[in-house]
Amino acid sequence: MHCPVKKAEEYSPRMQQIDWQPEWSFDIYSIDSQHQKLLELINQLLTFVSADREPVSLAEPLQGLLEYTQYHFDFEEKYFELYDFRATSDHCREHQQFKDRIAAIISNQNSELSGQDLAELIAWLQDWLVGHIQGSDREYLELFLEHNVR
Numbered sequence: 435m436h437c438p439v440k441k442a443e444e445y446s447p448r449m450q451q452i453d454w455q456p457e458w459s460f461d462i463y464s465i466d467s468q469h470q471k472l473l474e475l476i477n478q479l480l481t482f483v484s485a486d487r488e489p490v491s492l493a494e495p496l497q498g499l500l501e502y503t504q505y506h507f508d509f510e511e512k513y514f515e516l517y518d519f520r521a522t523s524d525h526c527r528e529h530q531q532f533k534d535r536i537a538a539i540i541s542n543q544n545s546e547l548s549g550q551d552l553a554e555l556i557a558w559l560q561d562w563l564v565g566h567i568q569g570s571d572r573e574y575l576e577l578f579l580e581h582n583v584r
């Protein structure tokens with residue numbers, strides 16, 4: 435299928451999909467599939483870049499991203515509580531900041547974003563997710579494996 439969107443590289447060097455890398459996996463099916471889904475939802479925002487660079491409304495896709503993000507964070511936080519994860523409060527604060535940023539855009543001017551704002555937003559979401567998976571999320575990996583989270 436061909437969509438009338440500018441190719442990422444014509445638009446901005448940061449407007450590109452990030453492919454899931456095997457080394458980001460935890461070998462915990464639930465967590466890995468949720469992380470992959472989150473990355474997919476963020477990558478999908480790239481399809482909203484219009485060729486004429488008109489501002490686009492992202493309220494709907496961002497709402498979808500926010501809802502799935504909430505589901506994933508709740509999933510992790512449920513186990514933090516259950517297994518008394520030592521870094522719970524710092525980790526939950528990071529989760530909250532991510533959700534707050536998305537919620538702020540949704541409530542701001544019907545989520546109409548210029549191409550540049552969109553490029554920056556997508557890059558930020560991608561960087562945050564990958565950084566969080568490789569950083570803070572790895573801190574609970576051993577604990578989750580010990581408790582046989584699947």
Ligand SMILES: [Fe+2]
Pocket residue numbers: 469506510567571
């Ligand atoms: Fe996570």
Ligand SMILES: [Fe+2]
Pocket residue numbers: 510525529566570571
């Ligand atoms: Fe997390």
